Amino acid sequence: MRAPPIFAVLNEIGIIEQLARNRFDRAQADGLRLPHFTVLNHLVRLGDGRTPGAIARAFQVPKAAMTNTLQRLEERGFVRLEPDPADGRAKRVMLTEAGRARREAAVAGAAADLAEVAAGLELAALLPGLAALRTALDRAR
Numbered sequence: 001m002r003a004p005p006i007f008a009v010l011n012e013i014g015i016i017e018q019l020a021r022n023r024f025d026r027a028q029a030d031g032l033r034l035p036h037f038t039v040l041n042h043l044v045r046l047g048d049g050r051t052p053g054a055i056a057r058a059f060q061v062p063k064a065a066m067t068n069t070l071q072r073l074e075e076r077g078f079v080r081l082e083p084d085p086a087d088g089r090a091k092r093v094m095l096t097e098a099g100r101a102r103r104e105a106a107v108a109g110a111a112a113d114l115a116e117v118a119a120g121l122e123l124a125a126l127l128p129g130l131a132a133l134r135t136a137l138d139r140a141r
Helices: 005-027 034-046 052-059 063-075 097-118 123-139
Strands: 079-084 087-095
Touching: 005 034, 005 097, 034 052, 034 063, 034 079, 034 087, 034 097, 052 063, 052 087, 063 079
Parallel strands: none
Antiparallel strands: 079 087
16 A cells, blocks of 8 residues: 555654764764754754744743753753843853854755765755745644
């Protein structure tokens, strides 16, 4: 029995994600893991100053898990947790220059590592459809 197209597409994306995650993690000499990178990438793309809770909601993970990830990033000097001026109990996550530089190095390293895999593929042609699928899934959550 053939799977519905949405299942087949999401299945392929899941397999690609697993293969890419393992390759990314192996390529990082200093032990940066993909969950840490994705937080740095999120802060670069959308700007820093977000609360840990807002970042946890964006990633759809428990706040405790995000707090752990942020503590590890802070220990490495990639983010700073600052008091929220509007709410003394809350924190704001600020990306450091070291964090921004580490994100850039991870992107460059991953691109170099995957260049041979990507050779000959029309990756730019895939982006509009993938972005539309992401947007539709994000709206439906």
